[in-house]
Amino acid sequence: MKFFITIVCGIVLSVLIPFAGMSQAVKSDNIIPETNMRGGKYPQILPNHHVVFRIKAPDAKKVQIDLGKKYDMVKEGDGTWTTTTDSISEGFHYYSLIVDGVTVADPASESFYGMSRMASGIEIPFAGGDYYALKNVPHGDIRIKNYYSTITKSWRKVFIYTPPGYDVNTAKKYPVLYILHGGGEDERGWAQQGKTDVILDNLIAQKKAKPMLIVMPDANIGGGGFGEDGLKAFANEMKQNIIPFIEKNYRTLNTSNNRALAGLSMGGINTLYTGVYNTNLFGYLGVFSSGWIAPSQKDLANAQYDYLQKNRAMVEKNLKLLWVSTGMKEDIAYNNCKTMLAKFDELKIKYTYSEYPGGHTWPVWRNNLYNFAPLLFK
Known part of the structure; x- marks a missing residue:
């Protein structure tokens, strides 16, 4: 004992x-x-x-x-x-x-x-959890790597899912999904609580999703993902450090049509800020249980809506998919998300919307990944 x-x-x-x-x-x-x-x-x-x-x-x-x-x-x-x-x-x-x-x-x-x-x-x-159950299928790996950040002037950690067979066919290159955790979490969230590797192993085995790398970085930088300083810092971290590190050290397809960015809650706000302003880098965006926070992010939201209004044609040309999802009304982000979608409708921004029963919790976000991943890199 x-x-x-x-x-x-x-x-x-x-x-x-x-x-x-x-x-x-x-x-x-x-x-x-x-x-x-x-x-x-x-x-x-x-x-x-x-x-x-x-x-x-x-x-x-x-x-x-x-x-x-x-x-x-x-x-x-x-x-x-x-x-x-x-x-x-x-x-x-x-x-x-x-x-x-x-x-x-x-x-x-x-x-x-x-x-x-x-x-x-x-x-x-529960009976519906079969999609994140360990099964007798080929399994990928979760790799943990350290990289040096020129933004923080420090070493930072990133988790990387490599699909089954990555080390066998050393000539094959893969698309990449960069996926972000929520507030109060870090790079471990999607790898551990999210069961990312198991979900993708099962989807790939069923030929429902393309084999892909999934990169899970730490979005806690510059004061976090809620203020403008934190959002800017993470966007720069992605562009200057994380993407270059991945594309230097892994066999990746380095075009916007082969990069996706998604995140839950705080990570969804990071996705809006980093992704919408950089559709030349990301052809697919996934916003899970998120949306601009009212009223504290009113100025950030309005700035992005102005940008979308002025650049709608370019954004829609670049973006293959803008996928937005929440839990039900008990999800604390539900109202913020609905407000954002109403503005998208007003601006005639194309998006796909999904709801899953539940609140602001991992059961919802696992299901979001399960439904989002098969839509990528088509």
Whole structure:
């Protein structure tokens, strides 16, 4: 049994003992999430997608689970805290423990970088998740590379998906999708939470998508992707560093018709800024759960609408596809997206729109990639 001690500012909060290897039986119809640490019995998913959490923190005074909604845990006589959540929707969700007011990761689950910190994650399986299930098909690789940024004057990291067979046929060149994470995440998001490699492996095996490279950079630069400084900095990073690095070190087809740019949430705003102003570089754009934020980005939005009005013919000639998607009304970007699309309609900008049931969450964005990738490089 492993004991985990959480220490914040030098203060021992509690000994948190995950229920890995403990004797509690798992009911045959309960599910152990793939995100649990190896051998971990909790959390458990009930058939109705309610989730049971158990954690041992005998010295704690109050423990909660934060899964978007906070759930109070009940302490038992042996120092074990338990709770059962409401029904949780399909796919991947971040969650945290709150122990005596301090937010920490659950030692019983894998951790992921999200919400600008390491957080626990739980994977809720569902019948429609077959497209991101590991299967007996040829698999590509996720490669991690360091490159030097002339913008930040520092070394930065990029994740790169290479399709099956990339190292076999060394004469073949590939189109490239550059895909961006959301706010509070980094280059790991699409590779880990997004299951990009598995989604593309399955699509390629079914001949639904062309073999392609997928580049997953860190868009946190120049203050982030919400202010103009951050947007400009990332656009320059793409043009001056990321694209040249990829095209120097990988076998790529180096034309706009063989480059795509997409992103979720903050990454969608980066896509609007970098992509719309550079359709000579990107022939395909994907904007997932995004749109200019009102009212804080009003000036940025109006500047882009003015640009589109003056350059509509050129943009439409260059762009093969502008694909915009959101979750449903519970997606926090839904209204911003609809406002942007209304302006596109007014300007007669061509786009393709898609909705997928869900909020501002990874289940929606995985499905966005699944539906966007087959449309590329036709």
